Amino acid sequence: MISAERILQRCDALARHSELPGGLTRVFLSPENRAANEAVLGWMREAGMAARLDAIGNVVGRYEGERPGLPCLMLGSHLDTVRDAGRYDGMLGVISAIECVDALNAQKKRLPFAIEVVGFGDEEGVRFGTTMLGSRAVAGTLDPSVLETRDSSGTTIAQALRAFGLAPEKLPEVRKEKRDVLAYAELHIEQGPVLEAEGLPVGVVTAINGFSRLRVTLSGVAGHAGTVPMHLRHDALVAAAECIGAVEKNARSSSELVATVGRIEASPGAINVIPGKVVFTVDVRAPRDALRLSCVERVKRDIESIAGKREIQFEIEDLQQLGVAPCADWLMAQLDRAVSAEGIKVRRLPSGAGHDGMALRSLADIAMLFVRCKGGISHNPAESITAEDAGAGARVLFRFMEKFHGLSA
Numbered sequence: 001m002i003s004a005e006r007i008l009q010r011c012d013a014l015a016r017h018s019e020l021p022g023g024l025t026r027v028f029l030s031p032e033n034r035a036a037n038e039a040v041l042g043w044m045r046e047a048g049m050a051a052r053l054d055a056i057g058n059v060v061g062r063y064e065g066e067r068p069g070l071p072c073l074m075l076g077s078h079l080d081t082v083r084d085a086g087r088y089d090g091m092l093g094v095i096s097a098i099e100c101v102d103a104l105n106a107q108k109k110r111l112p113f114a115i116e117v118v119g120f121g122d123e124e125g126v127r128f129g130t131t132m133l134g135s136r137a138v139a140g141t142l143d144p145s146v147l148e149t150r151d152s153s154g155t156t157i158a159q160a161l162r163a164f165g166l167a168p169e170k171l172p173e174v175r176k177e178k179r180d181v182l183a184y185a186e187l188h189i190e191q192g193p194v195l196e197a198e199g200l201p202v203g204v205v206t207a208i209n210g211f212s213r214l215r216v217t218l219s220g221v222a223g224h225a226g227t228v229p230m231h232l233r234h235d236a237l238v239a240a241a242e243c244i245g246a247v248e249k250n251a252r253s254s255s256e257l258v259a260t261v262g263r264i265e266a267s268p269g270a271i272n273v274i275p276g277k278v279v280f281t282v283d284v285r286a287p288r289d290a291l292r293l294s295c296v297e298r299v300k301r302d303i304e305s306i307a308g309k310r311e312i313q314f315e316i317e318d319l320q321q322l323g324v325a326p327c328a329d330w331l332m333a334q335l336d337r338a339v340s341a342e343g344i345k346v347r348r349l350p351s352g353a354g355h356d357g358m359a360l361r362s363l364a365d366i367a368m369l370f371v372r373c374k375g376g377i378s379h380n381p382a383e384s385i386t387a388e389d390a391g392a393g394a395r396v397l398f399r400f401m402e403k404f405h406g407l408s409a
């Protein structure tokens with residue numbers, strides 16, 4: 001039996017593993033990450049799975065099919081959080097998947113395929129600034145040189161893995177073979193307001209929007225805030241303000257585009273000094289790659305022209321980009337049937353947020369089920385779902401899993 005109450009209790013239990021007193025922050029390879037992993041490993045074993053940590057720090061539980069060693073349907077989500085996070089983003093998908101396997105195990109039922117539940121160790125990228133380390137390692141697309149990336153204290157990913165008791169040289173063993181994974185399906189809170197507005201507990205995701213991330217450095221001339229006349233200044237922060245306006249203007253050119261400057265640092269950062277240097281980030285997303293790439297090009301041209309006009313040096317780094325990740329038609333059709341069987345109207349919608357499926361798509365076809373969240377709020381401690389919706393989501397996932405047939409043909 002699926003227990004919505006237990007799902008929510010377990011989300012609460014994981015939320016207590018936090019470095020932020022009174023809130024939730026749990027980053028990759030932290031002591032809190034270790035404690036959360038221990039809890040999840042225990043729940044997986046209780047649900048009849050063989051459970052372990054892989055070499056990149058993903059929690060992996062396996063429930064064998066009718067005979068050992070069959071290819072698997074992979075279910076999962078991530079166990080790391082953003083800073084001052086909500087307690088459902090990521091965790092709900094892992095805990096719901098465990099709940100589904102537990103229900104299967106309670107019936108002593110085996111399927112014609114294995115189920116693997118994965119709690120990815122790093123999706124958000126808070127600690128090292130590189131997202132989806134866990135799922136990229138499983139897909140075999142994580143370049144080992146990424147392990148030399150440092151956190152703000154100078155620790156590399158490889159060092160942090162070792163300190164966690166893992167062996168970074170075993171990274172290649174994390175990789176799954178295509179023949180061993182039939183599909184990947186993830187349950188996740190919507191993180192947006194569409195399902196709530198339409199009065200629906202769940203929705204079937206059509207595609208995960210692509211994104212581009214830039215880091216822009218503007219170098220002007222620092223100077224005395226009292227003595228340098230306005231017309232002789234090369235103020236990097238005023239130039240940045242104009243650039244941020246240009247980012248917004250370009251994103252507003254299409255209803256499908258969104259763009260955000262989420263981080264900015266001005267140096268030297270004193271009340272009486274003209275800012276000489278500014279570094280800011282740009283994040284652009286869209287459901288169509290061509291649209292996103294043309295927006296990024298326009299943003300870059302605008303930054304160049306603003307810097308030129310103000311006689312300021314600029315540098316634009318392409319940090320990361322990922323193309324649109326469409327969900328597979330044959331999996332969406334199976335999810336649709338599971339939603340209908342629960343008596344819920346089928347609603348399909350795209351995902352504006354990035355998810356591990358983007359990285360896993362090179363390994364297997366992907367599907368996602370969204371669960372309604374209150375006010376569409378996420379990446380925020382006010383993130384909230386109801387027990388009814390948690391139950392509906394898990395029951396749909398259970399039906400999908402139980403009836404899953406693994407061939408697209």
Ligand SMILES: [Zn+2]
Binds near residue numbers: 078089090123188
């Ligand atoms: Zn998430």
